Amino acid sequence: MPELPEVESFKKYFDKTSLNQTIKQVDVSHPNILGKVTEQELQRRLPGHVFEETKRHGKYLFTRMDSKWWLIFHFGMTGSLVFTEKHSELPSHTRFLITFDSGSFLAFNCPRMFGKLNLADDINSFIKGKKLGHDALTVDFTTFKTSLKTRRGAIKSVLMNQQVFAGVGNIYADEIMYQIGVHPTTPIQTLNPKHLKQMYDVMQQVLKTSIDTQANFEKLPNSYIILQRSKNGCCPRCSSNMESIKISGRTTYYCPNCQQIPS
């Protein structure tokens, strides 16, 4: 699930629970969650160090220790962080476990193991290596326009492309398309400047609103379609049945009445 708002929530959670904690021990319980880092390297770089700072770019969470190293979390589809003082409360799909000197734990829970851990000494090099675009929450409108200028294809595909803007995934892309009232297959090049400004504003608003609810879908405004992303979902505005199609291999929900291809 984790898209930008979820990862922002994990960041706040990490800050609240794990900053200034000294790492005592780390355990990798499944190698699939390792990116380019080896278990040996994690064992060498983490114990004895203290988490001092966190940053987020797109769907990545960067946590810096009191050394030059950043531990980097990517959550895939099902990853999350769980902090607890009781070993018995650790989630059943804990793939990576940090034990602190304080006796508490930070678990990287990741049932499907699509999440990845990495270690880097420079965030910008890491972002470059992944070819990530500007962070969708902090990009300014001028940069936003420039980034879209050379792009072709369905507007939703462009929005989900992490190399254009980092942070928007399938769910929030659908929400943004709905809120601007544009059909998700609309070719990006057919949008006029007014559409682009609207898309930028809506992207900011949707991401911020979701962050304010700590990415709790239940607390989103009734005008959002996130909770209507199902076979029986209805458009909050006109009550039409939501339709679903595949775009870039991802299930896309939209209102056939409210979202048209602009002419």
Add this chain to the structure above:
DNA sequence: CGTGGCTCCTGGCGGC
């Protein structure tokens, strides 16, 4: 450069 297909995994749900 863009798209479609496939893959990595496990859990949950609808259907029979």
Add this chain to the structure above:
DNA sequence: TGCCGCCAGGAGCCAC
């Protein structure tokens, strides 16, 4: 109830 197939919110790879 029990089993099976299908589907899922990420992303990398490859062929076209």
